Amino acid sequence: xxxxxxxxxxxxxxxxxxxxxxxxxxxxxxxxxxxxxxxxxxxxxxxxxxxxxxxxxxxxxxxxxxxxxxxxxxxxxxxxxxxxxxxxxxxxxxxxxxxxxxxxxxxxxxxx
Amino acid sequence: xxxxxxxxxxxxxxxxxxxxxxxxxxxxxxxxxxxxxxxxxxxxxxxxxxxxxxxxxxxxxxxxxxxxxxxxxxxxxxxxxxxxxxxxxxxxxxxxxxxxxxxxxx
Numbered sequence: 001x002x003x004x005x006x007x008x009x010x011x012x013x014x015x016x017x018x019x020x021x022x023x024x025x026x027x028x029x030x031x032x033x034x035x036x037x038x039x040x041x042x043x044x045x046x047x048x049x050x051x052x053x054x055x056x057x058x059x060x061x062x063x064x065x066x067x068x069x070x071x072x073x074x075x076x077x078x079x080x081x082x083x084x085x086x087x088x089x090x091x092x093x094x095x096x097x098x099x100x101x102x103x104x105x106x107x108x109x110x111x112x
Numbered sequence: 113x114x115x116x117x118x119x120x121x122x123x124x125x126x127x128x129x130x131x132x133x134x135x136x137x138x139x140x141x142x143x144x145x146x147x148x149x150x151x152x153x154x155x156x157x158x159x160x161x162x163x164x165x166x167x168x169x170x171x172x173x174x175x176x177x178x179x180x181x182x183x184x185x186x187x188x189x190x191x192x193x194x195x196x197x198x199x200x201x202x203x204x205x206x207x208x209x210x211x212x213x214x215x216x217x218x
Contacts, residue, residue: 035207044198044209044210044211044212045147045149045155045198045200045209045212046209047206047207047208047209050205050207059205059206061206062206095154095155099157099160100145100157100160100166101157102154102155102156103154104154105154
């Protein structure tokens, strides 16, 4: 069974950093592109970033370019999202996704 | 960016057929996917590549379309189908989602 389990969410002040992790199991992690998708409270879904199988290619939405970094450790079957210079508008539930499989989400609240 | 437009809400009677539409601002070929999201849960993939039923999803769900116009059909609607439904395109980056259609029961 495919499982994606996010961790690392929490409350953080504006301008500070947070790193999310996503532990994958039930499939060969290194064979799949991976992505982060977020959902602000009561809002719709918004793609954040994607990474290729080997990690050599990364893609970001404009609003997070230069602030967020997606990475992966295939040996550990883990996906990461380093979030720097956080803003209130980054407040959301962050989902790790592999095609049709999504984790349960990690809640990030940016507030003073 | 490819903008996906969905109707905000639809009301349907149990046992009836409902069609949820999604219109793309430019052609996405068949790189369109449909998700169901129930309250407090993560999205669940229903249909991929416009018309392919994801494994384990009931055959009451079906998808069609290509280019700019797509539909998700549920027939018949059951009480468990109350949820938000999102379309998503993967034809180009940034990946984009529709704003969602809330399915309500009459």
